[in-house]
Amino acid sequence: MASEVPLERMDSVRTDRADRVRITEIFHSLQGESRTVGLPTVFVRLTGCPLRCVYCDTEYAFHGGEWLSLGAVCDTVAAYGARHVTVTGGEPLAQFNADRLIHALADAGHEVSVETSGAMDISVLDERIVRVMDIKTPGSGEVERNRWENLTLLRPQDQIKFVICDRADYEWSRELLQREALNERCEVLFSPEHQRMQPSALADWVLEDRLPVRFQVQLHKYIWGDVPGR
Template identity: 65%
Template sequence: MSQLRITEIFLSLQGEGRCAGYPTVFVRLTGCPLRCHYCDTPYAFSGGEKYTLEEILQQVAGYDVEHVCVTGGEPLVQPECHSLLRALCDAGFRVSLETSGALDIGSVDERVARVMDLKTPGSGEMQRNRMSNIDFLRADDQVKFVITDRADYEWSCEQLKRFRITDRCEVLFSPAQDRMNPTQLADWMIEDRVQARLQLQLHKLLWGDLPGR
């Protein structure tokens, strides 16, 4: 019987990306091979409890909302994540996946909207970027850059041009909390006419760093 190790399942508002503001069930898988300097979910690195696919689906359905986000940690570090994504799609949910981009996204169910980080130098994990994942991106996907400083910003702009990412999907520039002034980032983006969307984390504006929100 398929099982996954889960840190938490909870209902909140989606705070990021295209579906920001929608009531969303978050399924947070345990485990991550990365240790980004700005990580806001280190409690998902270990622990958690084992759930069967049936138990996860039953709990998600109990919230009675359309949107489901599978996140982590790094969800794809658990091979059964693919089975979970398929099962959620089969059940009729609108499913998104938040992934670091360090693992292969090519076999993710095509019905899933993938939100993939490209790790900036300030993350401390830039070397873990799997740049071949860019070839798998579709119009429904999004690429996110978490910006900590000017060097991160310039590196991110360089990747947009080098890989023509905006021709493939939507791009998000997100200021790292307590490290990058959002207004400064907005000014840079306006000055340079960056073809990306500034993203502020709605859930943090509403509830701060409360776990499970």
């Protein structure tokens, strides 16, 4: 398993409680995953992540970024005129002030979702937003980082996402789904890891076992490939 990597937090943000967040990018695209797949969405990608999943496709967001005030972020998002906003990373909840940004976006009238690794406490999130929370499988290399306490905080409007790397990952995920009755908590998403898992194989397994999950692929990668900011 990958060793734990500390997040660069910039101590000044914690000590002076500056009204800002560190942003890798803000862009307008089609939602590629989750319940709102295909809908025009503004993505706010925060910088930094304490995990190192073996299949990560946003390593460019681990470091760097630009400090922006919460107001500047909200103004940039508003300029796109989109109803849906997704706050993502990296791991957005590892960054100080992320919860305040999410609250501000909801206050502005957007339908906000947050994509989180499941390793951070989701209780800090505004009740108006949708949590799209990963459960890290053994194939991710970060299974020990799952914060199981988060399961009790999930609501029907939230979503759990499994990224499946192989048959062993599938069986592990299926057993957890059934043991914890995860589909009774919220919608459950099964996704093939696009470089290791044939989508058709995962789809067949889901159908054979009659699992109560939503099968999904990353729509944006079928349209644009592995292009940052799409």
